[in-house]
Amino acid sequence: MKSKSKRSGLSGAAATVGKTAVAGYGLSMGHDLWKATKKGKDGISIILVVVGSLVLPVLGGRELVRGHDRGFAGTIFKTILGSVLLTAVGFALTWFAFFILIGILAGSSDDNGTANIFASWQAVLWLATWVTGTMWCIGLLWGAIQRPSRLKRIGLHRANERFLETQGFRTTDGDDITHFDPHGQPLRFIEAHSDRLVFMAVGKRGKRGYINLDAEGRMVSYSGVV
Structure with a gap:
């Protein structure tokens, strides 16, 4: 050896x-x-x-x-x-x-x-x-x-x-329903603007939900379904 x-x-x-x-x-x-x-x-x-x-x-x-x-x-x-x-x-x-x-x-x-x-x-x-x-x-x-x-x-x-966590938003893997808001309302994310994110309230014709953003893009408030 x-x-x-x-x-x-x-x-x-x-x-x-x-x-x-x-x-x-x-x-x-x-x-x-x-x-x-x-x-x-x-x-x-x-x-x-x-x-x-x-x-x-x-x-x-x-x-x-x-x-x-x-x-x-x-x-x-x-x-x-x-x-x-x-x-x-x-x-x-x-x-x-x-x-x-x-x-x-x-x-x-x-x-x-x-x-x-x-x-x-x-x-x-x-x-x-x-x-x-x-x-x-x-x-x-x-x-x-x-x-x-x-x-x-x-x-x-x-x-x-x-x-999103503090407000109680939940994210899904679906396309028709992408989120649930703090009240359990199903939402579908539509588009983003410089001052807000826009969601369609699923099951409520013509209703929308908005997450408002500050100038830097930080989420500051949720409008609820309006």
Whole structure:
């Protein structure tokens, strides 16, 4: 039976081989994609990798700070871990995209001097980190700009939910009857205006019910069926 140290050594060796293999695959893929491009074939793989490498870190940064209506578990798994996952995948795509770029540079020229500048995976790792970090910061800025309006909207939503609960409104899953008002009158939601929500009183011809709104969209009163 192999000792723990030997198993650890094999794991380390496998990890090193894995890094080398990924780098080699990226270079090879770059060569192949360059040949495909020269033959007029679709370069969609390059586009997807590049777009993903730029967009995912931005989304990761944005989702981390833009504000969400989530509980403790949702904050941990969706907001924090979800943002970390988006950024990590974006970083991996960026790292891979640089190796594809090396392959394209090498495949498009007989002079490999330009490609040799990026020959070490450490240099590519640094470049990928810089690009991912920059895009992540852009996402943070985007999320910070959105945060005040989103938190305000979330606050209004919570306040309106409290209003409906306090007033005794009940929501149904139907289309003909969408709500019951505090007196048990079945209502059908019709339309929304800037100052009120309009309901039709089911079973009472020409009768309506209104939930009045303030200037920010907060529910303030119910008219009853009139």
